[in-house]
Amino acid sequence: xxxxxxxxxxxxxxxxxxxxxxxxxxxxxxxxxxxxxxxxxxxxxxxxxxxxxxxxxxxxxxxxxxxxxxxxxxxxxxxxxxxxxxxxxxxxxxxxxxxxxxxxxxxxxxxxxxxxxxxxxxxxxxxxxxxxxxxxxxxxxxxxxxxxxxxxxxxxxxxxxxxxxxxxxxxxxxxxxxxxxxxxxxxxxxxxxxxxxxxxxxxxxxxxxxxxxxxxxxxxxxxxxxxxxxxxxxxxxxxxxxxxxxxxxxxxxxxxxxxxxxxxxxxxxxxxxxxxxxxxxxxxxxxxxxxxxxxxxxxxxxxxxxxxxxxxxxxxxxxxxxxxxxxxxxxxxxxxxxxxxxxxxxxxxxxxxxxxxxxxxxxxxxxxxxxxxxxxxxxxxxxxxxxxxxxxxxxxxxxxxxxxxxxxxxxxxxxxxxxxxxxxxxxxxxxxxxxx
Amino acid sequence: xxxxxxxxxxxxxxxxxxxxxxxxxxxxxxxxxxxxxxxxxxxxxxxxxxxxxxxxxxxxxxxxxxxxxxxxxxxxxxxxxxxxxxxxxxxxxxxxxxxxxxxxxxxxxxxxxxxxxxxxxxxxxxxxxxxxxxxxxxxxxxxxx
Numbered sequence: 001x002x003x004x005x006x007x008x009x010x011x012x013x014x015x016x017x018x019x020x021x022x023x024x025x026x027x028x029x030x031x032x033x034x035x036x037x038x039x040x041x042x043x044x045x046x047x048x049x050x051x052x053x054x055x056x057x058x059x060x061x062x063x064x065x066x067x068x069x070x071x072x073x074x075x076x077x078x079x080x081x082x083x084x085x086x087x088x089x090x091x092x093x094x095x096x097x098x099x100x101x102x103x104x105x106x107x108x109x110x111x112x113x114x115x116x117x118x119x120x121x122x123x124x125x126x127x128x129x130x131x132x133x134x135x136x137x138x139x140x141x142x143x144x145x146x147x148x149x150x151x152x153x154x155x156x157x158x159x160x161x162x163x164x165x166x167x168x169x170x171x172x173x174x175x176x177x178x179x180x181x182x183x184x185x186x187x188x189x190x191x192x193x194x195x196x197x198x199x200x201x202x203x204x205x206x207x208x209x210x211x212x213x214x215x216x217x218x219x220x221x222x223x224x225x226x227x228x229x230x231x232x233x234x235x236x237x238x239x240x241x242x243x244x245x246x247x248x249x250x251x252x253x254x255x256x257x258x259x260x261x262x263x264x265x266x267x268x269x270x271x272x273x274x275x276x277x278x279x280x281x282x283x284x285x286x287x288x289x290x291x292x293x294x295x296x297x298x299x300x301x302x303x304x305x306x307x308x309x310x311x312x313x314x315x316x317x318x319x320x321x322x323x324x325x326x327x328x329x330x331x332x333x334x335x336x337x338x339x340x341x342x343x344x345x346x347x348x349x350x351x352x353x354x355x356x357x358x359x360x361x362x363x364x365x366x367x368x369x370x371x372x373x374x375x376x377x378x379x380x381x382x383x384x385x386x387x388x389x390x391x392x393x394x395x396x397x398x399x400x401x402x403x404x405x406x407x408x409x410x411x412x413x414x415x416x417x418x419x420x421x422x423x424x425x426x427x428x429x430x431x432x433x434x435x436x
Numbered sequence: 437x438x439x440x441x442x443x444x445x446x447x448x449x450x451x452x453x454x455x456x457x458x459x460x461x462x463x464x465x466x467x468x469x470x471x472x473x474x475x476x477x478x479x480x481x482x483x484x485x486x487x488x489x490x491x492x493x494x495x496x497x498x499x500x501x502x503x504x505x506x507x508x509x510x511x512x513x514x515x516x517x518x519x520x521x522x523x524x525x526x527x528x529x530x531x532x533x534x535x536x537x538x539x540x541x542x543x544x545x546x547x548x549x550x551x552x553x554x555x556x557x558x559x560x561x562x563x564x565x566x567x568x569x570x571x572x573x574x575x576x577x578x579x580x581x
Contacts, residue, residue, distance in 0.1 A: 377445050377478075377501050378501070379501050379502070379503065382443070382445055382501045382502075382503050383443070383480075383503065384441065384443035384480060384482055384503060384505045384552065385534050385535070385552070386473045386475055386480060386535075387534075389475075389478070389480070390475055393477070411477045411478075412445075412477060412478050413447055413478075414445060414446075414447045414452075414499070414500070414501065415499050415500075415501055416499045417447065
């Protein structure tokens with residue numbers, strides 16, 4: 001009989017059991033990071049919190065928060081809680097300037113990562129007979145590896161296709177007989193279009209499920225992908241700083257993403273007061289790793305907005321379910337899976353002698369994100385020769401690509417046409433309408 | 437000998453050109469010649485006018501991006517082959533023309549060709565035109581057109 005859960009005992013544990021596990025692991029983790037990571041010790045000392053003050057999950061609110069800036073400030077290995085000789089793998093967060101966030105995994109961490117992804121795969125109906133086609137990028141980006149390890153843990157056949165070369169993806173889908181596709185939802189759309197363009201009847205392909213994540217997507221897009229590829233599409237959520245994909249995942253009921261609570265404690269906090277909010281109320285999502293050796297973050301502020309529900313799911317899992325990400329508390333954009341801050345674009349503009357007046361127009365065309373950067377042409381750069389102006393656009397485009405790794409369409413506009421702001425500037429027009 | 441040309445940045449949106457020409461009209465600027473270069477995103481309006489400085493100031497006051505370029509304009513016979521003979525002279529000397537446009541006057545038989553030549557080639561071009569008897573027009577000519 002097909003497995004309904006990868007690890008039934010923990011996935012369907014009672015709230016009491018889960019709380020007990022979480023409390024034990026939290027206490028142990030806090031004790032360990034206090035000893036091993038100077039930053040945590042300093043923060044806790046400053047807040048007047050000792051490891052022994054943390055007796056159960058109820059005490060988690062006593063702990064100081066960790067931010068992305070903290071992780072950058074300790075680049076590269078300052079937050080590691082084990083000696084480097086125990087670290088078997090490194091990854092880094094995508095698309096950020098200068099100092100990216102480097103995360104490490106011990107052998108046990110790699111296994112845990114595979115385990116949480118194995119749960120996501122099984123929830124999507126996968127087992128040892130499946131061919132798991134992973135089209136997330138393999139590299140420093142955490143995307144590809146988690147599901148790869150997960151596929152191997154359940155005994156399935158992992159196909160590490162990585163991203164790009166869409167025609168080849170289609171050939172592999174067809175010839176290798178991929179049954180589960182893992183990639184970003186927008187890349188799934190691109191693959192679907194390529195399948196169609198190749199004149200292949202998607203219903204004849206062995207493919208039957210997709211596990212998509214790493215960028216926000218709508219229910220509408222899910223239906224579209226399901227219809228085009230004739231599969232069932234599942235959501236997966238994660239972030240490099242916490243583990244990578246697999247932190248939470250949807251089951252066949254598509255009613256929120258089950259958080260792997262034996263590995264992570266999720267809190268939803270009011271973004272202004274940082275007080276916990278009730279189930280169903282939107283707040284900032286904060287994670288604490290309680291079963292990780294090399295890089296356990298404590299109360300890591302994701303700046304993602306969402307809500308949770310503790311109601312038991314029809315699938316039988318008791319893990320708390322989190323909503324899709326409904327927005328951000330900062331101005332970070334996710335464009336084709338890459339984290340983009342308007343301030344990064346601003347830096348490039350200033351370096352190239354532009355005024356810091358700009359507008360970013362983000363859209364989704366044919367299910368792929370587009371970024372247009374509008375900047376004002378200055379008298380100094382203006383020329384009567386077209387090629388001089390287009391070369392300014394190209395130069396800026398290249399600089400943005402070098403920094404962020406994504407293509408931006410640079411558009412020169414007339415001076416004084418981009419709105420000036422007295423208070424908080426609005427630099428982004430996001431036409432994607434990703435949050436329904 | 438070169439004459440002055442105004443170049444104006446034009447956004448690719450409806451009404452942009454009407455706004456610019458409106459500013460010129462309000463300042464009684466007379467247009468002698470006009471050409472537009474366009475890309476996907478923007479256009480460059482190039483003008484020869486009766487009062488370049490006045491026009492430039494009026495446009496800049498209205499936040500337009502304007503520059504003034506020295507360009508070479510020559511009179512060519514308003515007959516088949518007129519332009520070809522001029523361009524051949526430049527081609528034989530390996531002088532690149534960035535862009536060109538032509539205009540005619542109602543009073544004379546000649547046609548006028550504007551040639552945008554790189555600054556470092558301009559002197560050579562003018563020397564060649566003089567040698568071959570091709571007449572360059574100057575600011576006074578523009579006034580009398």
